[in-house]
Amino acid sequence: xxxxxxxxxxxxxxxxxxxxxxxxxxxxxxxxxxxxxxxxxxxxxxxxxxxxxxxxxxxxxxxxxxxxxxxxxxxxxxxxxxxxxxxxxxxxxxxxxxxxxxxxxxxxxxxxxxxxxxxxxxxxxxxxxxxxxxxxxxxxxxxxxxxxxxxxxxxxxxxxxxxxxxxxxxxxxxxxxxxxxxxxxxxxxxxxxxxxxxxxxxxxxxxxxxxxxxxxxxxxxxxxxxxxxxxxxxxxxxxxxxxxxxxxxxxxxxxxxxxxxxxxxxxxxxxxxxxxxxxxxxxxxxxx
Ligand code: MN
Numbered sequence: 001x002x003x004x005x006x007x008x009x010x011x012x013x014x015x016x017x018x019x020x021x022x023x024x025x026x027x028x029x030x031x032x033x034x035x036x037x038x039x040x041x042x043x044x045x046x047x048x049x050x051x052x053x054x055x056x057x058x059x060x061x062x063x064x065x066x067x068x069x070x071x072x073x074x075x076x077x078x079x080x081x082x083x084x085x086x087x088x089x090x091x092x093x094x095x096x097x098x099x100x101x102x103x104x105x106x107x108x109x110x111x112x113x114x115x116x117x118x119x120x121x122x123x124x125x126x127x128x129x130x131x132x133x134x135x136x137x138x139x140x141x142x143x144x145x146x147x148x149x150x151x152x153x154x155x156x157x158x159x160x161x162x163x164x165x166x167x168x169x170x171x172x173x174x175x176x177x178x179x180x181x182x183x184x185x186x187x188x189x190x191x192x193x194x195x196x197x198x199x200x201x202x203x204x205x206x207x208x209x210x211x212x213x214x215x216x217x218x219x220x221x222x223x224x225x226x227x228x229x230x231x232x233x234x235x236x237x238x239x240x241x242x243x244x245x246x247x248x249x250x251x252x253x254x255x256x257x258x259x260x261x262x263x264x265x266x267x268x269x270x271x272x273x274x275x276x277x278x279x280x281x282x283x284x285x286x287x288x
Contacts, residue, residue, distance in 0.1 A: 001235070001279075003237075004032070004236065009026075022036075037063060038093070046096070050095070064104070070084075110253070175196040177196070177204070179205050180206035203237070209260060214274060227282070228283065238275060241256050
């Protein structure tokens, strides 16, 4: 099991210097995986990243949310752009030795103002089947992140994601749960884990306000029990955003209107300990 840290805890720019900062920060605060935000896979400096990772080895994953011009729920031109972007993202992750591309891979990461149409859903399924088949040739798993109603209109619960993933029907496409979104949309913090256990491939841990773990309303004790009951052993990545680090293109997209931290290392070290303490506690349940 890898415990990871999202790159935006450390930097907004993933050039050589930014990546070095993210990798060294992630490793020095106790994590063993760095999740790289890959909103622009075509603009990503693969050569620089390869050099940084050769110098500072760490397991990586990548995440993204699609932009309006690459919306898989959009018109055929947008869908084609989205498919091309995802194929490129798969290649970047694979070239960096990563095994997971996750996030809002099925729609724009934005507030929609109407329900999704049957036709748009069908087109997005077809596009993701192609992306998944390509990902399979590169040894990658795709995690479709379940986000809240203000960030997609396709599905907002694990159950909804499972229905969509069944339509895609590819073994390397699974559910990516995030406690921040679960806390908004799900009935509790355990049912979605148990229901999606066979398809759960990736997990984000974030507080209800996306700040320090344990200072919001997310029921983490129940959540980690759920992971233990489900036998989950995939990546668990800490996610938190502040304009102290993230640039306006990110903070506006994610509606970060107030900052809950300005010390990346303190935040990250705290979250790493918080996650590992709970994992350690639930490991002992089998002896009860
Ligand atoms: Mn997330």
